[in-house]
Amino acid sequence: MAFSKNNLPTHIAIIMDGNGRWATRRGLPRNFGHKAGINALERTVLACLKYNIKFCTFFAFSTENWKRSNEEINGIFDLIRSYIQREDNIFVKNQIKLESIGNLQPFPEDLKQALSDTKEKTKNFDKLQVTLALNYGGRDDIVRAVNSLIKQGNNIITEEKLLSELDTKNMPQPDFILRTSGEMRLSNFMLFQMAYSELYFPKVLWPDFNEKHLKKAIKIYQKRNRRFGGLS
Ligand code: IPE
């Protein structure tokens, strides 16, 4: 059964989890799971385009993921860089705007360059915005925003001001957050922004996620009754 074309989540945010377990179950090194995870990301981006989702944010590397081995970390960076720097990358090819949230400063130069090149090439596209959360932490996002407001001379902070300084300032707050692999935690993702997000924790490991899973997720979202503290 198809889902309704009204009442689509404007912004879906995905905590892509389970790459390591997917690889380990196959007797493969963890980075094979991350490679397969990139394919799942591509499938999901194309499915978002097909289903007319306007914003999709993917949690790709957290402020806590620096605790992993250098081999795994560099493997993840290489995969992301080579994926976005291809001339015919899906963003340019499908007119998808690429953005990022998180503090990019500690990343290798080649990754930063690839990101800024593709962001620049796609900045005028408006069908779908894909945002990669890279070295992103919800607490870090809030602290950077507050410090920036202090630097601008504010001594009183309102919710509106804070929202206007967060990395997500140019997008709507996530309507729907899903985390794959069955883990039921948020691991420092979009803490301020998720005040009224609907949450969903499908068991599928991220590398196995596909259009069918996204479709099911949207149907589940559409059955939720969002009250925002009011009555309905
Ligand atoms: C998610 O998969 C990708 C990143 C955090 C970069 P994991 O690597 O966390 O996979 P599991 O949780 O170990 O299975």
Ligand code: IPE
């Ligand atoms: C969350 O997954 C971060 C990303 C998906 C990038 P983790 O696998 O790092 O989270 P924990 O350690 O299980 O909480």
Ligand code: MG
């Ligand atoms: Mg994990």
